[in-house]
Amino acid sequence: MASLYEIPIEQINGIGTKRGQLYRKLGIDTAGALVRFYPRAYEDWSNITSIQDAQNGETVCIKASLASPVRQTIVSGGRILSTVIVSDGYSEMKIAFFNNRYISSMLKTGKQYLFYGKAAVNYNIPEMINPTFALYGASESVPIHPIYSQVAGLSTKHIEQSVRKVLDMLPETVKDPIPENVRRKYCLPPLKDVLFAIHFPKDMEEAENAKRRLIFEELLVLVLGLSSIKSLSLERSEVVLEKNYTDEFLSLLPFTLTNAQKRAIDDCINDMTNNDKAMNRLVQGDVGSGKTMVAGAAAYTCIKNGYQAAMMVPTEILAQQHFQTFSEIFENTDVKAELLTGSMTAKQKRTVLAKLADGEIDFIVGTHSLISDTVVFNSLGLVITDEQHRFGVRQRSTLLSKGKNPHLLVMSATPIPRTLALIIYGDLDISIVNEMPPGRQKVDTFLIDDSVRERAYGFLIKQIAEGRQCYIVCPAVENSDTGLIGVEEYTEKIKSGALRNCRVECLHGKMKASAKDEIMNKFVNGEIDVLVSTTVIEVGVSVSNAVIMMIENAERFGLSQLHQLRGRVGRGKYKSYCILVSNARGEEAKKRLNALCQTNDGFIIADEDLKLRGPGDFFGSRQHGLPELKIADLAENIEVMHEAQEASKMIMNDYLNPDCGDYRSLRAEVNMLFNNVGQKLN
Ligand code: ADP
Ligand code: MG
Secondary structure, three states, X not given: OHHXXXXXXXXXXXXXXXXXXXXXXXXXXXXXHHHOOOOOEEEEXXXXXXXXXXXXOOEEEEEEEEOOOOEEEEEHHHEEEEEEEEEOOOOEEEEEEEOOOOHHHHOOOOOEEXXXXXXXXXXXXXXXXXXXXXXXXXXXXXXXXXXXXXXXXEOHHHHHHHHHHHXXXXXXXXXXXXXXXXXXXOOOOOHHHHHHHHHOOOOHHHHHHHHHHHHHHHHHHHHHHHHHHHHHHHOOOOOOOOOOOHHHHHOOOOOOOOHHHHHHHHHHHHHHHOOOOOOEEEEEEOOOOOHHHHXXXXXXXXXXXXXXXXXXXXXXXHHHHHHHHHHHHOOOOOOOEEEEOOOOOHHHHHHHHHHHHOOOOOEEEEOHHHHOOOOOOOOEEEEEEOOHHHOOHHHHHHHHOOOOOOEEEEEEOOOOOHHHHHHHOOOOEEEEEOOOOOOOOOOEEEEEOHHHHHHHHHHHHHHHHOOOEEEEEOOEOOOOOOOOOEHHHHHHHHHHOOOOOOOEEEEOOOOOHHHHHHHHHHHHOOOOOEEEEOHHHHOOOOOOOEEEEEEOOHHHOOHHHHHHHHOOOOOXXXXXXXXXXXXXXXXXXXXXXXXXXXXXOHHHHHHHHHHHHOOHHHHHHHOOOOOOOOOOOOOOOHHHHHHHHHHHHHHHHHHHOOOOHHHHHHHHHHHHHOOOHHHHHO
C-alpha cells in the first residue's frame, strides 16, 4: 500500500497526462490517493423494479430488452437525441439519451439490460432520461455501483474503472495502519478487504461496515495527531519563567481586571512558571470579555523574564488594533512592541525582521506574515493566536517551531460546549473567561419579519443621523437558487432605495484583501454609515461607534454565529441593538432566534445551539482549524470519535515510541493528514 503512494496517477493505465490533471483537481495525485478516494454515494442495482411499478420521480433499476431499434434525431441546439422503447415483458418504457452518438451500437436487440435512473411518466407513458445501463449478467452489472465526486471531463465511470485497476495492483498482504489488538477490540475488518468493499460492496451492509472502519481509522489518525502535538509540549520546556510580573502589568492598565480575567491569567502564569512542561492553553470567553488583557499579562511576564512573545491574528485591521492597544499600555515601560503585516513595504518589513532576529523587539503583533520563513526570532518564549478558529493547527505549529518549544496561548470567542471542546481542542488545556467587564451594556435584540422592514430601516436612519454606524449582514455573496438575496445586489437595492441618503458600502470574502482592508478602514474611520457584508466581519474588530447589527435571513445562521455577529456592536458607550430579520415560519427556527433575544451569554447560547441543531454548526465551515477529513464527519460520528479516543489511549505509549516499528504505517497516515506537521514527532 505504502508504495502505491509513490506511483503518480498519470501512470495508471488509461489515465495519462491530460486526464491526470483532472484527477489531480480532485486531489488524487497518486495511485494510493485514488484507492483512498471513496465513493460519495452508491447506486443499488440489486433491487429490480417492474416498469409498471416504477413511480414518477423515483430512482429505480429495471431489467428490459429493446422493443424497437434506437432512433437518432438532432434536436434544438444541435444535440443528438437517441430514443428507444424497451420492454420488461409486461410493460414498455421510453428511454432517451442526449448527446451520445454511440447508443445505437451499444444497445442490441435480443439482449437484456439493466437501466438505472429516474423514472418519469409523460402523458401516461413511462420514461427514463439518460439512465446508466449495463448488459444484464456482465461484470459491470454488479449490484452496487460506486458514485464518485466528479470534475468536468471526468466521469464517475472512468474513476470507477481506474479504481478497479489500482485495486488489482494491491499486494497480497496490505499493511494495516490500525494495530491488530485495536481491530479485534472494535471488530474492524482488515484494510485490504475494506478497500475493496468501500468501492465495490456486495450489498449496502458491506458498504456500511467498510465505511465505519474507515471513519474509525480517520478519527484515530486525527486523535493521535492532536495528542502527539500535545505530548510534544509535555516535554520539559526550555522556556522557564522565574518570576511573575502580573501585578506590575496590572498597574499599567486604566481599569481593574474582572475575577475571570485574573483566574485565566493565573492559569497561564502557573503553566509558564511550572517548569515541567510548556503551556498549551486555550482561553475561551465571550466577545468583549477582555481576553486581550489575559494575553497581554502572559506576554508581559514572558518578556520581563527575557523572552520574546508573538501574537498572531487573522486580519490586518485586528493586528493594527491590538498593536495600538499594546503600544499605549507599554508606553512607559521598556517593552518594545512592533507590528508585522502583509501590507507593510518590503523595507519596513526588513527592518522589523532584523530587529526581531537580534532581539531588539520584545513583542510582535502580526498576521499570517508571522509564519513566513523569513521571520526569525532571537528567543521566542510565547506564541499567542487570537480568534483561534480562523487558524489551522498547522499554522499554529509553524509559528511554534520558530522557538525552542515555546509556550502557547490560544484565544477563542466561540464558546463551545465542553464535550465538543475536548474534541476540537483535544490538545489544549482550557480556561474560561465567563464574566464581562463592569458597565457593559446589554445589546437589545429583536426578531422581525419583512412586514416591518421599512420601520427597521427608519430606525437605522435615525441612528445614523445621530452620528452612529450600522452593520447589515447577508448570508450569501451572490444570489442563489435558494431565494437568498446576495450581498452585492442587496447593497445596490438599499443604496438606491431605503438608505439612499446614507453612505453604504459592501464587503465580502471574495474581494481582494486590499479592497477589503480599504473598506474596513473607511468604516473604522467613520467614512461609511452602513457596512453591508457577509460574515467576514465576524472576527474581533472593534468599532465602538457601530450600534446596530441587522442580520438578514437570520434563520440561516447557527446561534453561536449570530451571537458572534452581535458581539460586533455594543462595544462603546452607546446603546446598541441587534435586529434579526427572518420570515421563517417554523416553530423551531423561531425558538432558536428567540433564545438569542433572551440572553447575551454565549455559553448558554452554545448549549442551546447544540440541543436544537446538533453539533453541526460547531464543526461547520471548517472553522475549527482541524485538517480536512475524507470520510468522517465530526458532527455525525461522535460515537465513533469516542471509540477512537479510547483506542488512542490504549496505544498512545507505544505509538510515541520511535522504536515501535509496528506503528510505522499509522504514523505515516498521521503525517499525511497533518501534512507533516508532525515530522518532529516521529
Ligand atoms: P475580547 O475578549 O472580545 O477579545 P477585548 O479584549 O477586545 O475582548 O476587550 C473588549 C474591550 O473591553 C476592550 O476595549 C478592553 O479595553 C475592555 N476591557 C477589557 N477588560 C476590561 C476590564 N476589566 N474593565 C474594563 N474594560 C475592560
Ligand atoms: Mg478579541
